[in-house]
Amino acid sequence: VRGVPGEPRQTVADLGEDDLLAQVFPILAGAGGTTGLVTGPGDDAAVLAWAAGDVAGLVATTDAMVRDRDWLDAWSSGADVGAKVAAQNLADVAAMGARPVALLVTLVMEAATPVGWVLDLAHGLAEVARSATCPVIGGDLSSAPDGTLVVSVTALGSLDGRRPVLRSGAEPGDVVAVAGTLGLAAAGWRLLHAGREDAHTEAVARQRRPRPPLDRGPAAADAGATAMVDLSDGLLRDAGRVARASGVRVALRSDPLADDVARLSGALGDEQARDCVLAGGEEHSLLATFPAGAALPHGFRIVGEVTGGAGVTLDGVTQSARGWDHFGG
Amino acid sequence: VRGVPGEPRQTVADLGEDDLLAQVFPILAGAGGTTGLVTGPGDDAAVLAWAAGDVAGLVATTDAMVRDRDWLDAWSSGADVGAKVAAQNLADVAAMGARPVALLVTLVMEAATPVGWVLDLAHGLAEVARSATCPVIGGDLSSAPDGTLVVSVTALGSLDGRRPVLRSGAEPGDVVAVAGTLGLAAAGWRLLHAGREDAHTEAVARQRRPRPPLDRGPAAADAGATAMVDLSDGLLRDAGRVARASGVRVALRSDPLADDVARLSGALGDEQARDCVLAGGEEHSLLATFPAGAALPHGFRIVGEVTGGAGVTLDGVTQSARGWDHFGG
Numbered sequence: 001v002r003g004v005p006g007e008p009r010q011t012v013a014d015l016g017e018d019d020l021l022a023q024v025f026p027i028l029a030g031a032g033g034t035t036g037l038v039t040g041p042g043d044d045a046a047v048l049a050w051a052a053g054d055v056a057g058l059v060a061t062t063d064a065m066v067r068d069r070d071w072l073d074a075w076s077s078g079a080d081v082g083a084k085v086a087a088q089n090l091a092d093v094a095a096m097g098a099r100p101v102a103l104l105v106t107l108v109m110e111a112a113t114p115v116g117w118v119l120d121l122a123h124g125l126a127e128v129a130r131s132a133t134c135p136v137i138g139g140d141l142s143s144a145p146d147g148t149l150v151v152s153v154t155a156l157g158s159l160d161g162r163r164p165v166l167r168s169g170a171e172p173g174d175v176v177a178v179a180g181t182l183g184l185a186a187a188g189w190r191l192l193h194a195g196r197e198d199a200h201t202e203a204v205a206r207q208r209r210p211r212p213p214l215d216r217g218p219a220a221a222d223a224g225a226t227a228m229v230d231l232s233d234g235l236l237r238d239a240g241r242v243a244r245a246s247g248v249r250v251a252l253r254s255d256p257l258a259d260d261v262a263r264l265s266g267a268l269g270d271e272q273a274r275d276c277v278l279a280g281g282e283e284h285s286l287l288a289t290f291p292a293g294a295a296l297p298h299g300f301r302i303v304g305e306v307t308g309g310a311g312v313t314l315d316g317v318t319q320s321a322r323g324w325d326h327f328g329g
Numbered sequence: 330v331r332g333v334p335g336e337p338r339q340t341v342a343d344l345g346e347d348d349l350l351a352q353v354f355p356i357l358a359g360a361g362g363t364t365g366l367v368t369g370p371g372d373d374a375a376v377l378a379w380a381a382g383d384v385a386g387l388v389a390t391t392d393a394m395v396r397d398r399d400w401l402d403a404w405s406s407g408a409d410v411g412a413k414v415a416a417q418n419l420a421d422v423a424a425m426g427a428r429p430v431a432l433l434v435t436l437v438m439e440a441a442t443p444v445g446w447v448l449d450l451a452h453g454l455a456e457v458a459r460s461a462t463c464p465v466i467g468g469d470l471s472s473a474p475d476g477t478l479v480v481s482v483t484a485l486g487s488l489d490g491r492r493p494v495l496r497s498g499a500e501p502g503d504v505v506a507v508a509g510t511l512g513l514a515a516a517g518w519r520l521l522h523a524g525r526e527d528a529h530t531e532a533v534a535r536q537r538r539p540r541p542p543l544d545r546g547p548a549a550a551d552a553g554a555t556a557m558v559d560l561s562d563g564l565l566r567d568a569g570r571v572a573r574a575s576g577v578r579v580a581l582r583s584d585p586l587a588d589d590v591a592r593l594s595g596a597l598g599d600e601q602a603r604d605c606v607l608a609g610g611e612e613h614s615l616l617a618t619f620p621a622g623a624a625l626p627h628g629f630r631i632v633g634e635v636t637g638g639a640g641v642t643l644d645g646v647t648q649s650a651r652g653w654d655h656f657g658g
Contacts (some may be wrong), residue, residue: 010443011443011444012438012442012443012470012472020444020470023444023447024451026453027448028454031454031465032432032459032461032465034456045467046466047434060433060483062465062467062469063469066472068474069471069474104375104483106392108395109341113341115343115344115349115352116338116339122356125357127355127360129360134362136360137375137389138374138375138389138391139357139391140393140481142479143342143395144392144477144479145395145398145476147477148474148476148477149480150437150481152437152479152481154391156389174542193488
């Protein structure tokens with residue numbers, strides 16, 4: 001049941017995430033001035049022109065995980081949660097073409113939270129921080145009412161003189177390419193949900209700890225990527241964001257995805273495997289567009305092309321934007 | 330009842346905030362490398378040496394507010410919460426001697442959260458962002474289990490070539506000075522708690538929306554401040570942090586605080602007024618130390634001096650570190 005727009009007690013669940021953001025953005029836009037701001041909310045991360053007159057700059061993004069929404073204690077350890085929240089923030093930095101330089105962590109927790117869980121979380125954060133050469137430079141601990149456990153991370157990155165790769169730069173004629181796996185994290189979720197953890201241990205491991213190809217972000221920028229996004233909410237939905245921001249159509253082909261599907265079919269059957277590859281979230285691989293004929297960086301594979309038009313097609317058939325909305329909107 | 334250290338199910342409430350941090354820091358320290366990191370967790374904010382070889386850099390800090398812990402809906406509107414969480418983060422930036430340049434906001438909320446509350450929050454954030462010339466450049470919305478409402482903010486600042494003012498630089502012989510009010514926010518909390526909102530409307534307003542003297546941070550740095558901290562947890566407790574970090578004693582005098590106490594005595598009586606001024610949190614005024622004879626920046630007033638020794642004294646009497654601990658430890 002949806003609320004009536006404008007109704008005083010309309011809730012965020014009535015409205016949905018996208019419509020809520022559409023109302024919040026205008027309030028924040030321009031407040032405080034945007035001098036030095038290259039791109040604000042709406043892309044993977046914000047970019048500040050740190051050196052005046054230079055588009056090279058600071059990249060900043062923030063993303064939270066909430067127990068019983070973004071993880072279940074029965075499925076994920078504290079270290080898994082720490083590794084995952086760090087990785088998904090760093091993927092947003094990479095998707096701008098930037099190199100991660102620092103993390104800040106806020107932990108909001110009920111008084112009954114075990115000390116061991118907190119230390120385990122720190123170990124998971126430290127592990128990803130170490131592998132990304134990106135220290136945890138600050139944080140905050142807050143107590144919360146019973147039942148609440150939230151980990152919020154801010155990631156900072158440096159473009160090192162590169163232009164940021166936005167979602168809005170794709171041009172008809174570009175190729176569409178992906179770096180990293182597809183569908184594993186979603187498949188892992190389904191297997192955990194079905195109590196079939198042993199059916200595909202790699203998928204389950206990837207659900208617990210995504211492994212975004214962080215160094216492929218700057219590599220894509222160096223290779224001339226025209227647009228880039230990390231696949232947090234699923235291939236179709238995130239490709240749709242590039243299509244919308246760029247005013248183009250993203251035409252995907254199923255052939256290059258056949259191996260991704262086959263890899264999961266044994267555990268899930270063809271239909272579910274296909275659904276995980278096309279619409280599965282939390283993978284945090286990178287989708288980028290490149291000018292036709294550009295030498296793709298190592299690790300990227302072509303999965304389609306950019307054409308005139310709008311939306312996302314698969315083998316020429318228009319796809320609906322399946323994927324994840326935080327409030328079910 | 331306190332838990333036994335090392336007991337497997339020891340909770341964060343058993344341990345307390347400081348002891349928990351003491352266990353978490355070593356896990357995070359060094360992970361990811363600290364190249365370019367001037368100061369990490371433990372001061373008001375972290376400082377990254379953004380330009381290699383230059384101590385001038387980026388300042389970053391993060392701080393969250395939790396409903397029913399850090400505010401009550403009965404006392405504070407969404408706009409109050411937005412203004413407060415922005416102000417307390419910006420105070421941490423100012424306390425490093427830096428100029429605020431950007432905010433990121435994460436909102437974690439139950440599905441039943443009214444849209445109107447979220448828009449009100451955005452207005453409060455935008456108001457402070459505007460007054461500090463510090464745009465909101467990014468954010469994240471997450472759904473949460475019923476009962477949860479958390480706002481987490483990261484603030485970024487620029488030192489503009491200044492050296493960061495740490496807590497650790499105070500020297501015997503320095504004067505101790507404060508910019509901004511003392512005790513109002515705590516007095517407001519007590520009056521709201523007692524249902525006596527009308528007894529001191531300015532104190533109540535300051536409890537809802539602190540007004541840190543943000544531009545006094547860079548001014549203090551320019552005037553040669555040797556150490557600085559924002560008063561988030563109370564004068565005695567935060568002065569104690571400077572004393573500990575600097576290896577000195579902070580010797581406060583009650584004379585310069587007499588007007589602060591008198592301002593609250595009518596509403597609260599002498600004893601409570603004194604307690605608010607000495608130990609009241611959430612004021613976010615700035616405490617800084619300056620070399621004796623330095624010309625203090627406008628807005629700073631001397632409240633004591635730095636001597637050899639340790640801890641905090643008032644009129645020569647050693648003070649215990651009264652103030653706020655998030656987990657009651």
